[in-house]
Amino acid sequence: MVTPNSFLNYYSGKLNVIDDSNAELILEPNEDIKGIFKKLKEEFGFIMLIDIFGLDLLKKKSFDPQNERRFQVVYILLNMEMHLRLRVVVNVDVEKNEVLPSCRDLWAAAHWCEREIWEMFGISFGTESEKRLLSVSGLKGFPFRKDFSFNGLDESLDSEESIFENITDVPKYKLNLVDSFSIGPIHPALKGSMKLHLQIEGDGILNSQLEVGYLHRSIEKLCEEKLYTQIIPLTDRLNFFSAASNNIGWCKAVEDLVNIEISDKAKAMRMVASELARVSDHTQCIGSIARAVGMFEPIQLSISIKEIVSSLFERLCGSRFNSSISRIGGMSVEVPSGWVNDCLTTLKVISKKVDEIDTHLTRSTLWIERLRTTTLNAYDAIDLGITGPNLRACGVNYDIRKVSPYYFYEDVEFEIPLGINGDCYDRYLVRIEEIRQSLKIISQVLDSLPLGKMCVDKLKTELDLNPLNFAPNLCEGYSMTETPNGELGFFISSDGENRPYRVKIKGPSFFSAQAFSSMLENTKVNDAMISLCSMNIVAGEVDR
């Protein structure tokens, strides 16, 4: 039996314990990294890889180029039983051609992360990782390095790679049935632009691949040039269907970094805003599945729910979608008078409409038949790093609101719906139930909305909260919230300046998109769009 203690004792010398559920382990590349990871996974139960990212230390004040290695690769691992998060930091020197071992065979989720680190930092994980993922082909240099400057594209580097390898295991007489085609990047069923390549035989799918990068705006790089407050609107554009929960996630990450305790009222309103965002995100996901199936009524209902929620946001903060509602240390707005009452009344309307969607869909035979595809089992889902409703649809009970509750999620009453089979239908069921639970949370919070101010009192912290001067001390930290799509995490590394040194955004859709690339095998072409919609992959979050 592994206990936190046995784990702590094993690594006692090297481990930095940050708090109850976070620890840090620093490795050098000449150690047996692969062996350590294997031990961590198999003996200490770190079965999920949350994220891998790179860090360029060149411009850090404390960096000493003679004795230190310039790059760091940070792995964030999760032990789901003990709720323990481990940050493994590996120092690398690219100039000396150090190649890190790929841990794709331990965690399948690592593949795209490694590709991203290779194209952004030039840190190699072996040949498999040396393929472009997000950036445009022909880009010179490695954009996330601190000394990168953009000077045009190099056309000669442009190479047309064939997407699918030639297949060999199909009998010869069937070969003329094999065909391949692509959907996108502009297609109304896609949320943002991405491209889906399919290789088919008849109407069965042999191989599929999701090509991303069509919406890569390099938000993480931009964050390094912006003030902490200026980043809030950028985070809105990650998952643009539920903007409020993204910027709440960012503000929470910054507040966790500098230990600001926000007021009770702000906490409550943040919960309300992020649950409202969850309602609208889930309804639009269900609406998009209904579109792909070709049902009319549910689409109209989901549009009307989205309308209602966006008008609530408009009354609250003046903006319908990209609301930028939260600020570091509180919220941007006071609650307008009468808004709470309005919200409580509209909740009833929404809940009626959700019931209506439910009666239209849940028991409809057409719906069930079309949606019983693309099964994902729990083991694969964890291996691929999927979080959120897509993971819970496979039957894994993991919700950050429950396991490491923030704000008042401990005090409100709500349940976590779980699926059984992990197919599209379960994903739909989980989402529609989560809408109901969200409505329940909102009404509980609004019923007992605490009094007080929305923003932190200036006297309470010794930090200067003026946006221009706001500068955390030298520190770094990872903090996560449960957004509609799953775990949205922000890693912030600060150098004591008023701009972050490095920000890494862990978007849940990134891992769903990676998983989706391999999920479609042995399904029908007809089901491709339904599955894609049910995974709710939003390009803004994948590409960032």
Place this chain on the structure above:
Amino acid sequence: MAREADGLSFLQTQGPEGIDKLALTTRADSFLEKFDNWVQSHSIVPFVFDTACCSLEYGWHFNDQFAHDSFSPEQIEACDSDLLLIGGTINLKTYPLIRKTYEQMPKKKWVVAIGACPMSGGPFPSYNVVKDVSKDIPVDIFIPGCPPTPQDIMDGMKLLKQRIEMGVMASGNS
């Protein structure tokens, strides 16, 4: 026979000089143009190039033109449409695509750019985002906002209609 001599035969009215005799204007080609533009303004076929967040506001209104589970490549639609709606961030990877789409459209075409992103890169002054699409694609109407409200988009569309009725298009200038 006699009537034929002083009136117009059917065949004559079909010629380019014929129809203006029936027209209520003095300048022949202006009537044809007017008629043409009037027809245009009522039968516009939009091609929606929505990549990002801006599609939230109008996506649901314009997108119904596509059969949803049809897998026809989008380029076919681009050939048949005469209005290009650009909504959302254009980055280096999508830029060649949008230029190709634009070239494939027929000669008579209008372009509307929705949102701050196609105008100026919006909130993303980064290496990967195209700062101004109008360098290569002449844009008729810019609708600012991040994202623009539905009202803004409606106003922009009204302006576009006026332009179409007058037969003005940005693509003609280049």
